[in-house]
Amino acid sequence: MQINNVFDNKNMICIANSGAFYVYEHQKDLSVMPWDSSRAYFMKEMNVKRRQVLASLNGNAIKIQAGSMQWIAGNVQATSGVKGVGDFVGKMLKGAVTGESAAKPVYTGQGYVMLEPTYRFLLIEDVGSWGQGMVLDDGLFLACDAQIQENLVRRKSVSSALLGGEGLFNLCLSGQGYAVLESPVPREELFEFVLNNEELRIDGNMAIAWSSSLQFTVETLTGSAMGSAVSKEGFVNVYRGTGKILMAPTLPGVLPDSNGPERTQTSSHGLAGSIASSVFNG
8 A cells, every 4th residue: 555645744744653653743734724824823833733643553453542543554453442241341430530431442453553633742651661550640541552451540548539639540551562642741841750769749730650669648748737838838749669750840721820920730729638728728
């Protein structure tokens, strides 16, 4: 099969590649109408671009979020990724608590699978480099090698989920292979922390991925309610042990505070955190 204007498209550049996955970035929107031209110009200047994942299959297999396939070329077979009613029910429950699709179609064979474009930033991660596994923030998963295992990891306590701004359950990927994540920020903005039996405290649910070997808790920054009231920091997410953490420096959609510098969304502004803050701060 001959495929034109994909690999030789000057407006669509491959910006990352690992394993079977290639990330293509559209440099600018060439189909803009006159009345949208100014908006399209500033989108390009601010790095708001469409990005797509192309998977190259040569006898290997991948699984993707349901509904994210755009086109398939070659001798590629697709299966639902569901092994019966019981498996479907289990995956529905898993998807309900992680924000992922209930079933992830599996594609195998010889050819290419192109995914739908997105304006989010696409990261290719070597899952094996995360040790026992990597835990993802809700809604980040896009695709991975089919041999990657998916499991739910549960917070050790309900309070850590409520106060930490994270869900009670998160998707954990483990095994050898690559995964593609939809990140709210580009890789160039992500902070990476490598802990060696150490501790990291983050004011808010800004970690997008972390090693499953790390212990996660939610604590007051100063160790006491009175100290938190005085410092106005409230609760912080604490990661302890040995492993890695990817952290976004800010969260999208956060507006500057009119009373001071920009504040990011923090765990102390969650449901339980808001109640606690109102008690301490009046």
